[in-house]
Amino acid sequence: MALVVPIAGLFAFSIFSKLSGPSKVYIKTISGNRFKLIVNNSPYVIKGMVYSPVPIGENHTYDFWSDSRKPHMVDGKLMKDAGINTIRVYQPGKYVKDTKETMRDLYNIFGIRVAMGHWLGFWENPNYADSVFREKIKEDVLDMVRIYKDEKGILLWILGNENNTSFSYGPQSTNLWTTDEIEQLTDPFLKRRARAKFYYSFVNEVAKEIHKIDKFHPVVLANAELADIDVAGEITPDIDILGCSIYRGKSFGSFFREAQKKINKPILITEFGCDRYDAFLEKEDQDIQAEFIEAEVKEVDKNTFSGTGAGNSIGCFVFEWTDEWWKLEENDAARWSIHDTAASWSNGAYYFDIKSPQNININEEWWGVCSLKKRSKGLDEREPTRAYFKIKELWK
Numbered sequence: 001m002a003l004v005v006p007i008a009g010l011f012a013f014s015i016f017s018k019l020s021g022p023s024k025v026y027i028k029t030i031s032g033n034r035f036k037l038i039v040n041n042s043p044y045v046i047k048g049m050v051y052s053p054v055p056i057g058e059n060h061t062y063d064f065w066s067d068s069r070k071p072h073m074v075d076g077k078l079m080k081d082a083g084i085n086t087i088r089v090y091q092p093g094k095y096v097k098d099t100k101e102t103m104r105d106l107y108n109i110f111g112i113r114v115a116m117g118h119w120l121g122f123w124e125n126p127n128y129a130d131s132v133f134r135e136k137i138k139e140d141v142l143d144m145v146r147i148y149k150d151e152k153g154i155l156l157w158i159l160g161n162e163n164n165t166s167f168s169y170g171p172q173s174t175n176l177w178t179t180d181e182i183e184q185l186t187d188p189f190l191k192r193r194a195r196a197k198f199y200y201s202f203v204n205e206v207a208k209e210i211h212k213i214d215k216f217h218p219v220v221l222a223n224a225e226l227a228d229i230d231v232a233g234e235i236t237p238d239i240d241i242l243g244c245s246i247y248r249g250k251s252f253g254s255f256f257r258e259a260q261k262k263i264n265k266p267i268l269i270t271e272f273g274c275d276r277y278d279a280f281l282e283k284e285d286q287d288i289q290a291e292f293i294e295a296e297v298k299e300v301d302k303n304t305f306s307g308t309g310a311g312n313s314i315g316c317f318v319f320e321w322t323d324e325w326w327k328l329e330e331n332d333a334a335r336w337s338i339h340d341t342a343a344s345w346s347n348g349a350y351y352f353d354i355k356s357p358q359n360i361n362i363n364e365e366w367w368g369v370c371s372l373k374k375r376s377k378g379l380d381e382r383e384p385t386r387a388y389f390k391i392k393e394l395w396k
Helices: 007-011 014-018 071-081 096-110 131-148 188-213 229-235 255-262 286-302 386-395
Strands: 025-031 034-039 046-050 086-089 113-118 154-159 219-224 241-245 267-272 313-318 370-373 381-384
Touching: 034 313, 071 096, 071 381, 086 313, 096 113, 096 131, 113 131, 131 154, 131 188, 154 188, 188 219, 188 229, 219 229, 219 267, 229 255, 241 255, 255 267, 267 286, 286 313, 286 386
Parallel strands: 046 086, 046 313, 086 113, 113 154, 154 219, 219 241, 241 267, 267 313
Antiparallel strands: 025 034, 370 381
């Protein structure tokens, strides 16, 4: 399927290019615990997609912002057609000029805004109790904000991504860090809480500095689930929005009410979704992915300001746009051109294939709402799945 952006599409959003200065984005409190996201004086519900379109044969080091093939032009057309209004990226591109040009294309041509992220040094041997590390990362974040804050397509800033997994020992821990003082504590719970206080105080410090230089865009704390979020509630007054990655299967359950009790902030689902490979039957299942995503999107909508639920939801980002063929064997370049079907971890909430061997049922390379097909030249072909068309049905 060859995809061509029609000439008319180049002018469909020309009104955006005529606006001067950045969009004004802020949170409006409707009542004590119900919120609206406002963009240029109008309510805005985030209908978002996590965007990291790594080509077949490459890995996470790929920089789509600078790709001369301009994947965002093909993807932007597909996203606009599905009603997607925002992408989430985990970091800006390597080159400022390319990043700005890509953001301007997405906004001016397709009306798609960018939620710009920063890893907060999560993959740099982090230690959020170390003053030198904190200062280095803070300055890097503030440089990013200074560079991109006046772009019309910027929606908000997202700090971190599941960095709270560095708080505790065990199988869910990633990039664990500590201090001599923390290790003197004998209670594992108190150790985790001590690390949480260091981390959340740092995030709040960064957010406070962001607000000094950017008055127009909110700041999001991006967590995995709600672990220790009560600590954040006590020490992050400068965070505007709580973002959470939620992988609870077909339903978020009590998540929105639970969050409302623990932290009285607007809620943004920064990652959610379903892989489309059945590890038990050993075959692709587009229907189950579409079914799960449909149910979750409807729950997000129910909990927005206009819904009948908690009223604290401001939208969501589906994980993810395209499949990532590099993930299972990320250190083996020879396998980045193979779409692996081996599952790598277990989550019983994805019940349809939990009876796979050893209950290992999650297939990291099959989360895209667009599959990829290798072409001899140019971009990999995008093949929208049933989940894509379900999103289009819900959001368009």
